[in-house]
Amino acid sequence: MIQLQSIDKTYTSKKTTFHALNNINLSIHDGEILGIVGYSGAGKSTLLRIINGLILPEHGQVIVDSVDTNQLSLGDMRRMRQSMGMIFQHFNLIFSMTVKSNIMLALSIANYPKDLREKSIFELLDLVGLTGKENRYPVELSGGERQRLGIARALSNHPKYLLCDEATSALDQKTAQDIIKLLKQIQEKTKITIIFISHQIEIVKDLCTRVVVMDQGCIIEDQSVKALFTHPISSITKSLIRSLVYEPKDISKEIYELIYDHKNSDSMTLSDMIKIYQVDVNIMFAKTLELKDEVIGYLYLQIEGANKEQALAFLRDAHVEVNRYV
Numbered sequence: 001m002i003q004l005q006s007i008d009k010t011y012t013s014k015k016t017t018f019h020a021l022n023n024i025n026l027s028i029h030d031g032e033i034l035g036i037v038g039y040s041g042a043g044k045s046t047l048l049r050i051i052n053g054l055i056l057p058e059h060g061q062v063i064v065d066s067v068d069t070n071q072l073s074l075g076d077m078r079r080m081r082q083s084m085g086m087i088f089q090h091f092n093l094i095f096s097m098t099v100k101s102n103i104m105l106a107l108s109i110a111n112y113p114k115d116l117r118e119k120s121i122f123e124l125l126d127l128v129g130l131t132g133k134e135n136r137y138p139v140e141l142s143g144g145e146r147q148r149l150g151i152a153r154a155l156s157n158h159p160k161y162l163l164c165d166e167a168t169s170a171l172d173q174k175t176a177q178d179i180i181k182l183l184k185q186i187q188e189k190t191k192i193t194i195i196f197i198s199h200q201i202e203i204v205k206d207l208c209t210r211v212v213v214m215d216q217g218c219i220i221e222d223q224s225v226k227a228l229f230t231h232p233i234s235s236i237t238k239s240l241i242r243s244l245v246y247e248p249k250d251i252s253k254e255i256y257e258l259i260y261d262h263k264n265s266d267s268m269t270l271s272d273m274i275k276i277y278q279v280d281v282n283i284m285f286a287k288t289l290e291l292k293d294e295v296i297g298y299l300y301l302q303i304e305g306a307n308k309e310q311a312l313a314f315l316r317d318a319h320v321e322v323n324r325y326v
Contacts, residue, residue, distance in 0.1 A: 001029055002027070004051070008021055021050065034211075052081055087150050098137055131325065213236060
């Protein structure tokens, strides 16, 4: 388990002071897949580097498996980092080395037993779907294959935690989905804890079980994936979700957003509302999103009529999330 307690991080130059992280409190539980999302500059990558000790906070504690990392010597900090694998946006491979040599180097740096290195390499290549490509160079691999190699290298020391910094941002949509599928398979097999940083909320929804939303160095929301998509709290979260679902061209119109899950998606709630309260409804857009075994529906509409407020209250009483689109 990783615990962050009252973490602050500030960068100071001659002209300005930038508060990268402000009073961060976060617990990351063993075996979960945690997504950390937000727009550029929100503090996501700084937070990740605080976790693995590459950056030290001005204030607060980072506790990894009950050990306060502030109290560790440099050597002990390096050993602690061996419990954390890291995947990067741009792969960070050594292009003059073969696939096998890239992994071998990581094993050597970690002082992995020499007699087990060869076997470990081929087990890792099988795990990430690169069997038979051990003698190729990174330039001979596709973007998705390079990231698979990056994952194999990150897993080479059998870490307890896998830290992913925008691991799919440099990939096309299909390849990114393939990498997400691979990470899910790896987590199911190894029970490794995954911390996934991204500005792509569509990627996070397919991978993570829990999501933290950041803005201006602060955690503004921390919910399960389903709760985040059905009951978003902050305007930043709503903006991230709407960028995935629907963004009307004319926001001067009074538009309502209805969010519902599979439990009431097949009901006659909307039809009943129209009949009972005699309101006019103009459906502007509808979309469904799949979240693991859940289906979340989004409906954007205009409602007119003398009984509009009663009609909206009827929807809320039927457990439909109703928001004015602003």
